[in-house]
Amino acid sequence: MSSALDRVGPGGRVALVRLRSMGDCVLTTPAISIVKQARPDLAIAVVVEDRFAALFEGNPAVDAILRPDWRDLRRWKPDLCVNLHGGGSSARLTALSGSRLRAGFTHFRYQPVYNVRIPRAQEILRIERKVHTAEHLASAMFYLGAARVEIPRASLYAGRTAAQVVRAPYAVIHPVASAENKTWPADRFREIADRLKSSLDLDPVFVGGPGEDLSAFQTWRTFSGAPLDEIKSLMAGAALFVGNDSGPAHMAAAFGLPVVVLFGASDPVIWGPWRTPAEVLTGASGISSVSVQQVAAALERLRVRV
Numbered sequence: 001m002s003s004a005l006d007r008v009g010p011g012g013r014v015a016l017v018r019l020r021s022m023g024d025c026v027l028t029t030p031a032i033s034i035v036k037q038a039r040p041d042l043a044i045a046v047v048v049e050d051r052f053a054a055l056f057e058g059n060p061a062v063d064a065i066l067r068p069d070w071r072d073l074r075r076w077k078p079d080l081c082v083n084l085h086g087g088g089s090s091a092r093l094t095a096l097s098g099s100r101l102r103a104g105f106t107h108f109r110y111q112p113v114y115n116v117r118i119p120r121a122q123e124i125l126r127i128e129r130k131v132h133t134a135e136h137l138a139s140a141m142f143y144l145g146a147a148r149v150e151i152p153r154a155s156l157y158a159g160r161t162a163a164q165v166v167r168a169p170y171a172v173i174h175p176v177a178s179a180e181n182k183t184w185p186a187d188r189f190r191e192i193a194d195r196l197k198s199s200l201d202l203d204p205v206f207v208g209g210p211g212e213d214l215s216a217f218q219t220w221r222t223f224s225g226a227p228l229d230e231i232k233s234l235m236a237g238a239a240l241f242v243g244n245d246s247g248p249a250h251m252a253a254a255f256g257l258p259v260v261v262l263f264g265a266s267d268p269v270i271w272g273p274w275r276t277p278a279e280v281l282t283g284a285s286g287i288s289s290v291s292v293q294q295v296a297a298a299l300e301r302l303r304v305r306v
Contacts, residue, residue: 003145004101004116008079010041015078015097017047017090019068022209022247024133025055026254027274028084029154031137036061038146045076047093054228055251058157070096080116082144083108084137103144118143130269153275154254158236159229166221170203171196172235172252174243176212182244182264184287186216191292192242193220200304202239207231207248240304242295244287245271253278258302262290277302 008014014035018028025048032044045064046056056062066072070093073081081099083090091110094102103116111117118124121131121139131139138151175189193204206217210225223234231251235241241252241259245268249261253273260279261272264287268280279298283289 003143004080004103005035005039005042005145007101008039008042011043012041012079013043013045013077015045015047015066015073015076015081015099017068017081017083017085017093019047019085019090020049020052022052022055023250023271024085025052026154026156026247026250027133028137029056029059029061029156029254030134030152030274031084031141032059032061033152033155034138034141034146034149035144037149038141045073045078047073052228054232055156057229058159059155060157061155068093074098080144082140083114084140103140105140116144130267132272132274133270134274151275153256154250156232156235156251156254158233158255166203166205166234166237168237169201169239170205170221170237171200172238172241172243172248172257173204173206173217174208174241174246174248175206175217176208176214177244177246177264179265181286182246182266184244184262184290188292188295189242190217190219192295193217195296196242200239205234205238207234209247240299240302242299249273252276258304260295260298260302262287262295 043063045066047066053065078099080101081094081097083094083104086108091113095113102114104114105118118140121136124139124143177183196202204220206222208214208224214222214224235251235255241257245263245266252259253276258277259273263282272280281290
C-alpha cells in the first residue's frame, strides 16, 4: 500500500499540529527537515500557539505558520494533517482540518479522528529502547513515507545578529524551571557565573521566560520575558549554555552550542540535548545534589575551562 506522502500529489500541502511547548516545538524541527528533504515540492505549515510561533520563523522548510484555529487551518487546505501534539484540542483541529488524510499516533486518544495511524517509534525504528523525543517525532515522518535518513539536529533561525542583542563573548545561563525538583539552587548558578567571568572572560547572561523571577541574578545582565526572536539571537551568538532541563536548553542545542544541562525529574534519555556537544548532569538525591564542582568538571570535559 502506498504511503501517506505518496498519496499527496505534487505541490501538495502538509500541516503539522504542534501547539506547544518550547522544547517540543524545537524538537519538531528535525521531523520538518526530514519531510522537506523527502518532498521539497510540498508546502509545510505548522499549527502552533502564538507564543511559540517565533521558533518556526525564518525556517526555510516551513511555508506557513498557522494559529490553532480550525478555520485558518481549513482555509489553508492541507492534503495531509499530522497531529504531533495529542490531546483534545489538537484532535479537534485535525478532525476539522478538511484534510482527506489525518494522521496521529496510535497511543493518542480520539482514534476515530485518524485514518492514518502511526505506531510507536520503537516499531518504526525497529529498536527496543527508550527513544529521544526527536527520534519519536522523526519516526512518524518515516512511517508516513519519508526516506530513512540520519535524524538531523534541531534548527532555529535568528533574525538579528548577536551584536544587536548583547556584545560577545558571553555565556547564556537559564537558572529557572517549571518545578522546584527541576531547578538547581540559585547560589550555585551565581558561583558558576563568577567562574565563567573570572576564568574565561565570558559575560554571564541570564535568561528567563515570562513570569520567571531573575531577581537573584541582577549582578549580571538579565533577559526576563524577552520575545523569543530576541532569545534566538542571543543563543545564536553565545559561546556556551548552562542551565536546567528546559526549553532554552533545546534552543541552545539547536544552534550547536556546547551545553551543560542539569536534570531533575525529567528523563535525559528522552529530553536530553539533541546532537550538540553536551554534558548532562543528574544527582543521586535529585538536582540539588549536583555540585558546583561537577558542573565545572562538565565544562572542562567540553573543553571549556572555568
